[in-house]
Amino acid sequence: MNWKPKKQDLLGLLPEKLVMTRTRDAALRYLSFDDGPEPGHTPKLLDTLARHEVKASFFLVGEKIEQYPEIVQRIVADGHMIGNHSYSHWSFDNMNLTKQLDEVYRTDALLRLFDDRPHHRMRPPHGYVGAQLLAHFARRKRSLVYWSYDSLDYQDRPVEALIDRLRNDPPAPGDIVLMHDDSDKAADALDVLLPEWLSQGMRFAALPGSSR
Numbered sequence: 001m002n003w004k005p006k007k008q009d010l011l012g013l014l015p016e017k018l019v020m021t022r023t024r025d026a027a028l029r030y031l032s033f034d035d036g037p038e039p040g041h042t043p044k045l046l047d048t049l050a051r052h053e054v055k056a057s058f059f060l061v062g063e064k065i066e067q068y069p070e071i072v073q074r075i076v077a078d079g080h081m082i083g084n085h086s087y088s089h090w091s092f093d094n095m096n097l098t099k100q101l102d103e104v105y106r107t108d109a110l111l112r113l114f115d116d117r118p119h120h121r122m123r124p125p126h127g128y129v130g131a132q133l134l135a136h137f138a139r140r141k142r143s144l145v146y147w148s149y150d151s152l153d154y155q156d157r158p159v160e161a162l163i164d165r166l167r168n169d170p171p172a173p174g175d176i177v178l179m180h181d182d183s184d185k186a187a188d189a190l191d192v193l194l195p196e197w198l199s200q201g202m203r204f205a206a207l208p209g210s211s212r
């Protein structure tokens with residue numbers, strides 16, 4: 001697994017249901033986009049997904065939700081899932097549990113304004129989660145969402161390199177694909193790749209929303 005930093009061996013302690021890295025619905029792939037909403041990028045990405053009739057999941061940053069609520073409204077109206085990517089996007093690595101929970105619940109409260117769900121699936125910033133927060137989530141049966149396929153779209157390489165890489169090694173059934181919507185790279189690559197992938201019979205869906 002290329003996503004797993006050393007400290008994250010803890011994640012293995014939780015049942016698969018609570019730490020999602022792939023899904024059991026083998027017919028589908030799941031595109032996910034972190035770090036938005038961004039007025040310069042997210043609308044273009046939404047246009048791309050709409051053009052190809054593909055649904056996806058957006059793990060949003062609380063302070064950006066406050067700044068750009070109209071973009072979040074559109075994400076939900078377009079049929080995508082919204083998830084929690086913390087309030088400030090600072091790593092949880094050097095934060096005490098109280099502060100971590102503040103980051104989580106503040107963002108839950110913001111997301112709730114858009115889709116009425118009390119809690120949202122959580123992807124911690126930089127993928128880091130400590131033992132105390134894991135235990136807190138486990139007690140409440142709240143799920144964390146990681147990824148099984150890292151697109152590496154954040155690397156400083158031209159979009160053509162990203163397209164080549166994804167084309168040569170496409171997501172497999174059940175994969176949760178990590179991408180970002182704080183640049184146009186994902187939208188530019190997907191505009192080329194989605195028609196190819198869809199014509200090959202691949203299907204893409206939003207992750208199911210959290211029931212708690």
Ligand SMILES: [Zn+2]
Nearest residue numbers: 034035125126
């Ligand atoms: Zn992030």
